[in-house]
Amino acid sequence: MIEWPDLTLIALYLVFLFVVAVRGIRRKEIDGENLILAGRQLTLPAFVATLVSTWYGGILGVGEFTYRFGLSNWLVFGVPYYLAAAIFALFLAERARRSTEMTIPDRLSKFYGPAATVAGSTVLIIITLPVAYVLMIGVLVNLFFNLPVWVGIILGTVFSVFYVMTGGFRAVIRTDLIQFTLMFIGFGVLLLTAVTSLGGLEYLRENVPSGHFTASGGNSIGYIALWYVIALATLVEPAFYQRCFAARSVRVARRGILVSILFWIFFDFMTTSCGLYARALLPELENPVAAYPAMAMKLLPAGLLGIFLLSLLATIMSTVDSYMFLAATTISHDLIWRFRRFEESRFKYYTALGLIISSAATILIAISSNSVVGIWHDFGSVGTSALLLPLLTSYWGKYKYSNPGAFLSILLSSLITVSALLYHRLIGSGGYLLGIEPIYIGLTVSVIIFLITRTPKSPHRQQDR
Helix, strand or coil, X not given: CCCHHHHHHXXXXXXXXXXXXHHHHHCCCCCHHHHHHHHHCECHHHHHHHHHHHCCCCHHHHHHHHHHHCCHHHHHXXXXXXXXXHHHHHHCHHHHHHCCCCCHHHHHHHHHHHHHHHHHHHHHHHHHCCHHHHHHHHHHHHHHHCCCHHHHHHHHHHHHHHXXXXXXXXXXXXXXXXXXXXXXXXXHHXXXXXXXXXXXXXXXXXHCCHHHHCCCXXXXXXXXXXXXXXXXXXXXXXXXXXXXXXXXXXXXXXXXXXXXHHHHHHHHHHHHHHHHHHHHHCCCCCCHHHHHHHHHHHHCCCCHHHHHHHHHHHHHHHHHHHHHHHHHHXXXXXXHHHHHCCCHHHHHHHHHHHHHHHHHHHHHHHHCCCCHXXXXXXXXXXXXXXXXXXHHHHHCCCEECCHHHHHHHHHHHHHHHHHHHHHHHHHCCCCXXXXXXXXHHHHHHHHHHHHHHCEECCHHHHHHC
């Protein structure tokens, strides 16, 4: 159980967040570029820390999947995302950094006009709401403090965003540097404790089902392949674009992503190993989502337990603050400012308003949700089918959608994908409509509309690539 050394560590962490918020109030830089991109001065260490911690918030989902399917976690939630991130680094990072845009909708506006921009911004707001991550905070608060999950969801949301409201992207970077450090320390402590107190590979082989050491973990090839398609959402991932836009140079943007992949591989080694130890130590665990916390409470003494709890909180909160800020800036910059053109001095106000709206929406959806992996699947399906081709054709190739075509592609692909997902949730009995994954239907619609409406890029647009 939680004891005073653990509570002290948590209190110190919350004090740190409060200090970041106070520093944000005192800052005078309130124009859009400083608020959203920290003046485009992101250094390599800061780039790596903020990207690594932001993109790895689904820690309880990773624990659940590893507990149930073993090493397959690496094949499903590791390799496809490493590959997609490498593609981004090699083919998109330079183009993104050399552009003058501040957001993905800026790119859509430049190539496809206002209608496609509004449609794309709406999709981005929906897919950047950190629903899965505040749900995980709610689960943690319930496990450690025996409070209702909905209370944890509300508290987690509030503590994750109040400092962003005053400090903008600089506050996100500042907290991510600490959260990056905590996530590695916490899982390093848990893994070392497990190895020294339980044993090494031989212990795992004796106490973990043999199927957990296979590549598929019992999952079908089709299911595994699906996640390689969903991982293409990385190519429309607003957190990647924001950090590339904010990087000090092209070199920082490209190298930062490649270095981040190495950190993700190492962190996946620790989390997957801990998931296997949890399966061996707690074979009858009722709720696999609690695999890591339950293992920590059984193995770690007071103090070390607090460090690990902070690791979990930091890993999740680093994602919550980043994505909530992205949703808020999409509301303030890409919807309100784009059509009202308010003064630069009002950016903080409208971004704060965006944070309130996105926080409220996140809390409501999270309270009504119960599956972290399900949220990843659904949000990833919608974002990839709606935005992948319109965004990529703006960077690559001689052709792009026509302006009406881009709007129709984003609108119809997202609506059809959402409809197919809702059919499965509300009506379908054990399968999807026609037995086809919604993301494939949405992408097919997007391809068809591109082939029908494609138009050559102007010489100016081709140079812009």
